[in-house]
Amino acid sequence: MxxxxxxxxxxAVWDEPLVMEMGAPGRRGQLFPVDEPDLxxxxxxxxxxxxxxLRRGRPADLPExxxxxxLRHYLHLSQEVLGMMGISLFGTCTxxxxxxxxxxxxxxxxxxxxxxxxxxxxxxxxxxVIHGLDRMLRDLTGMxxxxxxxxxxxxxxxxxxxxxxxxxEARGDLAQRREIITTAQAHPCNPATAAAxxxxxxxLPLEEEGYxxxxxxxxxxxxxxxxxxxxxxxxxxxxxPHIKEWxxxxxxxxxxxxxxxxxxxxxxxxxxxxxxxxxxxxxxLHKTFGxxxxxxxxxxxxxxxxxxxxxxxxAPVVVKGDDGAFAIKxxxxxxxxxxxxxxxxxxxxxxxxxxxxxxxxxGVKEAADLSLLANNYMETRLLRIPGVSKGLPHLDEYRxxxxxxxxxxxxxxxxxxxxxxxxxxxxxxxDAFWMSHEPWFIPEPFTPExxxxxxxxxxxxxxxxxxxICEEARTDPELVKTAxxxxxxxxxxxxxxxxxxxxxxxWRAYRRKNGLEG
Amino acid sequence: MANxxxxxxxxxxxxxxxxxxDDLFEQIPDxxxxxxxxxxxEPLDSEVExxxxxxxxxxxxxxxxDNLSFLGGGTWQHHVPxxxxxxxxxxxxxxxxxxxxxxxxxxxxxxxEFASQLGxxxxxxxxxxxxxxxxxxxxxxxRMAARMTGRDRILVPAxxxxxxxxxxxxxxxxxxxxxxxxxxxxGYDPATGRLDLAGLxxxxxxxxxxxxxxxxxxxxxxxxxxxxxxxxARAAGAETxxxxxxxxxxxxxxxxxxxxxxxxxxxxxxxxxxNGGGGVxxxxxxxDEERYAREYPTLQVSLTDTTHEGERAFGLALFQQSSxxxxxxxKDWTGNSVYLWAIxxxxxxxxxxxAGFEELGGAILRRSHYAARRLAGVPGVxxxxxxxxxxxxxVGFDDTGVPVAEINRRLRxxxxxxxxxxxxxxxxxxxxxxxxxxxxxxxxxxxxxxxALEEVTR
Numbered sequence: 001m002x003x004x005x006x007x008x009x010x011x012a013v014w015d016e017p018l019v020m021e022m023g024a025p026g027r028r029g030q031l032f033p034v035d036e037p038d039l040x041x042x043x044x045x046x047x048x049x050x051x052x053x054l055r056r057g058r059p060a061d062l063p064e065x066x067x068x069x070x071l072r073h074y075l076h077l078s079q080e081v082l083g084m085m086g087i088s089l090f091g092t093c094t095x096x097x098x099x100x101x102x103x104x105x106x107x108x109x110x111x112x113x114x115x116x117x118x119x120x121x122x123x124x125x126x127x128x129v130i131h132g133l134d135r136m137l138r139d140l141t142g143m144x145x146x147x148x149x150x151x152x153x154x155x156x157x158x159x160x161x162x163x164x165x166x167x168x169e170a171r172g173d174l175a176q177r178r179e180i181i182t183t184a185q186a187h188p189c190n191p192a193t194a195a196a197x198x199x200x201x202x203x204l205p206l207e208e209e210g211y212x213x214x215x216x217x218x219x220x221x222x223x224x225x226x227x228x229x230x231x232x233x234x235x236x237x238x239x240x241p242h243i244k245e246w247x248x249x250x251x252x253x254x255x256x257x258x259x260x261x262x263x264x265x266x267x268x269x270x271x272x273x274x275x276x277x278x279x280x281x282x283x284x285l286h287k288t289f290g291x292x293x294x295x296x297x298x299x300x301x302x303x304x305x306x307x308x309x310x311x312x313x314x315a316p317v318v319v320k321g322d323d324g325a326f327a328i329k330x331x332x333x334x335x336x337x338x339x340x341x342x343x344x345x346x347x348x349x350x351x352x353x354x355x356x357x358x359x360x361x362x363g364v365k366e367a368a369d370l371s372l373l374a375n376n377y378m379e380t381r382l383l384r385i386p387g388v389s390k391g392l393p394h395l396d397e398y399r400x401x402x403x404x405x406x407x408x409x410x411x412x413x414x415x416x417x418x419x420x421x422x423x424x425x426x427x428x429x430x431d432a433f434w435m436s437h438e439p440w441f442i443p444e445p446f447t448p449e450x451x452x453x454x455x456x457x458x459x460x461x462x463x464x465x466x467x468x469i470c471e472e473a474r475t476d477p478e479l480v481k482t483a484x485x486x487x488x489x490x491x492x493x494x495x496x497x498x499x500x501x502x503x504x505x506x507w508r509a510y511r512r513k514n515g516l517e518g
Numbered sequence: 519m520a521n522x523x524x525x526x527x528x529x530x531x532x533x534x535x536x537x538x539x540d541d542l543f544e545q546i547p548d549x550x551x552x553x554x555x556x557x558x559x560e561p562l563d564s565e566v567e568x569x570x571x572x573x574x575x576x577x578x579x580x581x582x583x584d585n586l587s588f589l590g591g592g593t594w595q596h597h598v599p600x601x602x603x604x605x606x607x608x609x610x611x612x613x614x615x616x617x618x619x620x621x622x623x624x625x626x627x628x629x630x631e632f633a634s635q636l637g638x639x640x641x642x643x644x645x646x647x648x649x650x651x652x653x654x655x656x657x658x659x660x661r662m663a664a665r666m667t668g669r670d671r672i673l674v675p676a677x678x679x680x681x682x683x684x685x686x687x688x689x690x691x692x693x694x695x696x697x698x699x700x701x702x703x704x705g706y707d708p709a710t711g712r713l714d715l716a717g718l719x720x721x722x723x724x725x726x727x728x729x730x731x732x733x734x735x736x737x738x739x740x741x742x743x744x745x746x747x748x749x750x751a752r753a754a755g756a757e758t759x760x761x762x763x764x765x766x767x768x769x770x771x772x773x774x775x776x777x778x779x780x781x782x783x784x785x786x787x788x789x790x791x792x793n794g795g796g797g798v799x800x801x802x803x804x805x806d807e808e809r810y811a812r813e814y815p816t817l818q819v820s821l822t823d824t825t826h827e828g829e830r831a832f833g834l835a836l837f838q839q840s841s842x843x844x845x846x847x848x849k850d851w852t853g854n855s856v857y858l859w860a861i862x863x864x865x866x867x868x869x870x871x872x873a874g875f876e877e878l879g880g881a882i883l884r885r886s887h888y889a890a891r892r893l894a895g896v897p898g899v900x901x902x903x904x905x906x907x908x909x910x911x912x913v914g915f916d917d918t919g920v921p922v923a924e925i926n927r928r929l930r931x932x933x934x935x936x937x938x939x940x941x942x943x944x945x946x947x948x949x950x951x952x953x954x955x956x957x958x959x960x961x962x963x964x965x966x967x968x969x970a971l972e973e974v975t976r
Contacts, residue, residue, distance in 0.1 A: 011621070019631045019868045029869035030599050032877035032957055036884055039961060043887040046769075046880045051742035051906060054733075056771045056879075059872035060638045067601060070869045074605040074861070080624030083614025090615045098613055101565050105572050106793075107603065113581040115589040116795030117938050119930065122585075125578035126794050132575075139557050151650035154841070154853025162688055165695070175694040192841030192851035196661075198695030201846040239545040270543065272552050286854065293615045294858035295625055296647075298796065314684065336692070338684040340651045341592055342795030349796075350576070358568050360561030370521050372542040377530040398534075398542045423618050431617040438845060455520035456530060482825065484620045490824040492619030494833035500808045503820045503835040505630070505644050506637035509806045510821050 004468045006461070009086075009429035010486040012079040019073055020507045023065040030067065061508075080488045083295075086429040087458045091402045091447030092187075092235050093434065094265050094287040102354045103292075106347035116342045120327055126346055127326035130318045133302075133353040140364070141261070141281055142274025143304030148285075148344030149315040153262055154189035155339050156282035156301025157229065159315075160258045161197035162337040163280065163305065164227040166312040167256060177226035181250070183212050185234035188437055190260055199226055206441055210238040210395045217249055225255035233263050235437065235447055236391050237375065237399030247277035256280070256309070264288045265451060266372055266401030269365030273304075280305035289352035298345040300352070314338045367452040371401040374450030374459060379403050381463045382448075387413065387470045391442035401449060404436065407470075408443035416473035416480045418444040423491050424472070424483035428465045582792070586963050587935040590910050590954025591736065592652070592679050592784075593792045596765065597958050599869055602789035606862040619831055620824075625861070626832035629819045632860040635867035639767040639875070640781040641774030642803035646816030648785050648856050648863075653682040655782035655800030656730060656761065657689025658850055662780065662802075662813040663728035663757040664699050665849075671725045673756075675713055676703040679736045680943045699727070711739035711903040711912075713747060722754040728780075732761040733773065737940075737952060738886075738910030739903055740770065748777025764788055765956075766908050768875025769883060780804050789866025790859045799856035799863075811836060815850035878957055882909050885964065886955035892968040893953070898975055902950060909954060913937060916948045918975035926951070928974035934967060 040046070047055055065073075082088075088095045106112065110125060120127060134146040150156040161180065168174040180194035183204045191201040202220050204212035211234070228250040233239040240246070247257045259273040259281035265288050273281040285291050286299035293299075305313070314337045316328045328343070343349075359367065376398050382388050387410030390403060407418045422432035436445040450459055473480050484491060496502030504510035511517050521527065527539070536542055562568040582595050589595070606612065611625060619626065633645035649655050660672045672690070674683065683701075690699040702721055705714040713731055722729070729751040733741040741747070748758040760778040762770075765787045773781045785799035786792070804810035811818075820835035837843050841851040870878065890911050894901050898918035901911060915922055926936035937953035944950070955964065 016624075016627065018627065018634070019864070020634055023871075026873075027871070028873060029871060030874045032874065032881045034877055034880065036881075036961070039884045039888045042891055043884050046883050049883045049887055049905075050769055050908075051740060054740060054742055054744065054770050054776075056767065056769055056876075060767065060772070060875060062635055062638055062870070062872045062875070063868050064871045064873070065868055067599075067869055070865060071601045071604065073868070074601075074628065074865050075608070077624035077628050078605070078608040078610040080627070081610040081614050082617050082621035083610055085610055088615060088617075093615050095615060099565075101569055102572070103607065103612070105569070105576065107607070107791075108576070109581045109583045110576045110579040112791035112793055113583045113595070114579055114794040115582055115587055115595065115792050115935065116593055117589045117591065118580070118582075118587075118935055119926065122580035122930070122935075123794070125576040128575050128578065136558050142552075151654070151856065152854035154851050155650060158851065165692055169692050169694065174692055178695075188841045188845045188848075189851055189853050191846035192848055195846035196689075196850045198691045198697050203845075233545070241545065241547045241550075244550070267546070269556065270546065270552065271550050272554075275552055275554075276550060292612045292858075293854075294612055295614050295861075296616075296857035297650075297854040298799075298856045298858060299854035336684070336688040336690070338681065338688050339654075340685060341653050341679075341681045341798055344796060346794035346796035350572070354568060354572055356558060357562050357571065359558075361556035361558040363561050364556075364558065366522060367519065369539045369542075370519055373527065373530050373534075373539055374521060376534045376536070376542050380534050397545050398536070400545065423620070426618055426621040431614075431621055434616075438843065452519045452521070456526055458520075484618070487618075487620035488623050489620050489829050489831050490826045492822065492824050492831040492833055494619070494822050494831075497820055497822055497833045497835045498838070500806075500811065503811070503818075505633050505646070505806075505818045505820050505835060506642075507630075507634040507821075508637055509643040512643070512806075 006428050006465060006468055011082060011488050013488045014076040014080060016076045018507060019063050022069060023063045025064055027064040027066055029065050029070050082426055082431045086431055087454060087462050088431040089433065089448040089450055089462055091434040091449035093293060094449055094451050096290050096451055097453045098290060098292040102351040106350050111347055111350060124326055127318045129350055129353045130343060131320055131326055133349055136356045137283055137302055137304055140268060141304050142272035143281060144307040145310040145317060146302050146304040147313055147315040147317060148300050148302050148349050149340050150301035150303055151340050152297055152299040153282060153284045153301040154193060156303045157189045157260060158193035158196065159303050159337060159339045160280050161193045163309055163312045164256050165197055166337050167309060168226055177224060179224045180227050180229055181220050181225060182229045184439060186229060186231050187260060187262055190229040194229060210392050211240040214242050214245055217246055221249050221253045223253060225250060225253050227256040227258055229258045229260060231260045231262055233266060233400040236404040237402050238395060239400055244276055263401065266368055268368050279309055285348050285352035290355035291348045291351035298348055300345050300348045312337055316343055370452035375399060375401050375403055378448060378450055378459055378463060385467045385470050391445065402447055404442055404445055404447045406442050406444055407446060410470055410473055411444045414473040414477050416477050418446050420480045421469050424469045424480045425465055427484045427486040430462055430465050585933050585935050586966065588937045588953045589935050591938045591952050592681060593795050593797060594787050594954060594956060595792060595958055596787045596956050598789055598791055599866065601869060602862045602865045605865045606858055611858060611861050619833055626819055628861045628864050630832055632864040633819060635864060636801055637803060639764050640762060640803050641772030642781055643806035644811050645803040646814050646818050648860050649800040649816060650855055651798040652761065652784040652800045653685025655802050656682060656686045658815050659759050659780045659782050659802055660686065660699060660728055661689060661850055663759060665813050666809060667727040669725050669727035671700045671702055672728050672730055673702050673704050673721055673726055674730045675735060676705050677735055677737055711737055712741055712743055715743060718750060722750060726754055726756040728757040728759050730759040734763060734766060734908040737912050738907035740906050740908055745776040765882060766879055769879030785859055785863050788863040790862050799859045812839065813849055815852055817852055881957040885959050886911060889955040889964045892964055893971060896968060896971045896975060902947060909956060910952055912947060912950050913953050914948055914950045920975050922949050922951045925974055929970055932970040934970055
């Protein structure tokens with residue numbers, strides 16, 4: 001223990017070279033059959049099987065390593081990732097335990113070694129899981145159809161934007177309905193996918209009550225409105241109580257309403273998107289439903305919609321026949337709403353299905369209960385730390401499953417910023433917090449999300465770390481500003497990342513730009 | 519759930535000063551709370567029950583290890599070296615999200631090694647983190663080309679994977695909208711399966727932003743007119759986008775060698791299991807020029823510096839142009855993708871090395887050509903294009919008088935998954951199937967297929 005009662009932690013430091021700098025000429029890590037005289041007798045010389053102009057003469061400049069070297073290299077790199085080895089309360093991402101039983105199951109050949117084009121008779125297990133998850137998500141949201149093709153939450157938002165496009169195109173008024181309305185608190189993927197799908201974006205600003213006003217929405221909604229895309233609750237922990245009225249306003253002008261249910265953890269088991277009037281929603285199976293974050297996928301943004309929108313899905317859907325057998329139905333509508341190949345990330349779907357089967361309805365509601373309990377417990381303790389304040393402090397109701405805080409007062413007093421604090425946290429074996437998506441309307445923000453998994457002792461430790469760093473900011477601000485000190489490398493400066501003469505996304509580019517060739 | 523004991527709940531509620539957990543939900547208006555009860559199945563509380571249930575359901579699947587499979591066409595069965603699984607399943611990689619550049623050092627380095635090694639295979643110096651799929655890579659790259667050239671038409675081969683094409687069409691939008699991209703098709707030479715150059719020439723005009731083709735093509739054909747296609751595109755002021763299968767790049771020249779401006783393709787064959795189609799991933803790579811770099815929609819990991827001289831670190835290059843940085847003003851959008859697979863890919867490429875890729879390509883060539891010749895000897899069975907292919911080839915069954923669907927049904931009785939049925943997607947090819955043969959198929963496997971086909975086509 002350190003003097004402030006926190007763990008004496010230090011990250012593994014391997015000073016690991018790049019894999020491209022390792023090995024020796026001629027060294028091998030994986031062999032393939034070469035000497036196959038009985039095949040050669042039939043096919044002739046292998047090189048003759050490639051047209052001469054396209055034969056690769058110069059081998060790719062890849063490293064030459066033995067298998068144990070490769071294994072140890074990547075094990076070293078894995079040890080230089082803190083993540084959930086410590087306590088990660090990364091807000092907006094709902095960090096949960098990823099049950100190892102489904103990790104093990106999805107590595108079995110009955111998942112891993114299946115091909116998506118196998119006859120459906122040979123994929124009945126996978127289809128049963130997809131069908132079962134579809135039904136359970138319908139129950140949780142009130143929607144009429146789920147598809148799992150989108151490869152993440154943003155891809156599901158894109159799918160919604162394309163469904164919106166197909167819907168209005170079929171009604172002949174796509175040229176007129178050019179606008180998608182969102183809010184400043186909505187995740188950036190909503191405006192970004194709307195724009196990529198060809199829409200103009202109207203972003204409603206945050207107002208006094210913690211969300212955009214009904215009046216602002218009414219002023220923005222018109223015969224040009226194609227859809228509304230919003231989160232609720234938002235990432236600050238605020239629930240918009242007027243959301244039904246919002247939906248009515250958008251529907252009254254002929255627009256569709258999409259519920260970005262990224263923050264489902266606090267409302268699951270209590271509200272249903274469809275009952276609030278939404279036409280579609282998405283569920284992130286890689287956060288709310290216990291599948292791993294995996295550093296950013298493979299993920300699934302499960303997309304659910306009403307029966308009115310279902311015909312615009314071109315993703316395959318799984319149906320159950322009268323004989324109990326499952327089949328894949330390719331919708332007949334020719335709208336362009338296919339966002340990815342195949343049925344979706346099957347292992348992630350299996351994990352989410354398993355998570356729901358393990359919890360049941362009562363377990364899901366309890367997870368939401370514990371999320372709010374943990375968040376508000378944290379809030380009580382965090383707000384006692386001098387320098388920490390609540391984002392939008394005049395809104396004093398209990399926040400949902402996460403709260404956005406501000407370190408603005410600490411910064412004013414000590415010069416230590418939220419980025420400094422994030423870099424110091426990792427010295428205590430606690431990975432950095434999430435600050436805020438763009439735009440930042442709370443100064444020096446940070447957004448922890450406790451979820452249902454972390455124990456109260458973990459939460460206490462996390463809070464103790466923040467308290468200790470705020471104390472350090474006063475007694476030894478340089479210590480915080482120069483953090484981290486217990487990590488494999490010091491603070492990343494990132495100079496040159498936007499400079500064409502200096503950025504290097506490959507080792508070859510780096511060598512060329514730094515004169516290291518040859 | 520650690521805090522679910524009554525004592526802990528009471529402790530936390532006391533700290534908050536709330537009487538009940540329900541009080542914490544005060545923000546949600548009563549009329550929003552559902553009154554209809556949830557009907558999820560009863561919970562399987564114990565791991566032993568859960569595992570039994572999951573195994574009984576998933577056990578209904580058949581798979582490509584207890585059957586002999588010749589399915590490819592977008593997801594391919596390759597050998598996944600055991601250490602790839604050992605590496606990506608490490609909890610540190612599996613469960614992490616985003617920390618700081620220091621606490622994420624190992625993962626960022628692994629991603630950089632993914633990009634660097636992939637760049638060596640395709641001959642490109644600028645590589646983004648992976649996108650959702652090959653189709654998504656085509657979609658984004660054609661949008662990049664449209665923005666770069668200010669043009670709005672993309673030429674693609676008529677012989678393209680229908681699903682990949684559907685995804686590209688989704689990225690292209692509708693004609694009523696600004697920014698819409700028109701996708702136009704270039705036919706093929708029926709004798710060779712290669713792109714029809716005359717047709718390409720007649721469609722190349724000042725409206726064409728890019729020519730997209732694949733090498734090998736969707737039906738396995740190696741496009742040996744690649745340099746000429748790129749030359750024609752360049753002459754018309756269009757970009758050349760080439761889709762490649764990285765497992766071919768130990769034996770086939772990288773796309774940069776014949777004039778590709780943007781290389782895209784799949785990452786699944788690089789150490790990722792098929793996962794029922796959930797193994798797919800895509801990549802985008804170009805020359806390291808601002809013209810291209812400033813149009814990337816992805817995140818890019820770059821080498822950079824720390825506060826200590828000479829210390830190596832990684833950061834995100836050109837972050838501001840992503841949707842995280844600029845919302846709707848960013849380039850397309852990004853989000854969670856398949857970044858864990860990038861680590862499996864990095865391990866795969868480094869364990870193979872240059873000689874491994876060469877051997878892999880050679881084994882695939884020999885085995886697929888051996889298979890093609892054996893199948894061609896089955897009465898009534900013909901090869902659409904008997905030479906000039908890699909890994910996949912089109913087998914015609916017209917003269918057997920048995921439809922592909924029926925042949926594949928009968929093959930299943932032999933424990934064989936026949937090649938993908940092309941008859942509905944490409945009716946011009948008649949009763950044809952796309953057969954995929956890789957390094958996992960032994961001579962005995964191929965002989966077994968041949969014997970089975972002789973029986974089921976009789």
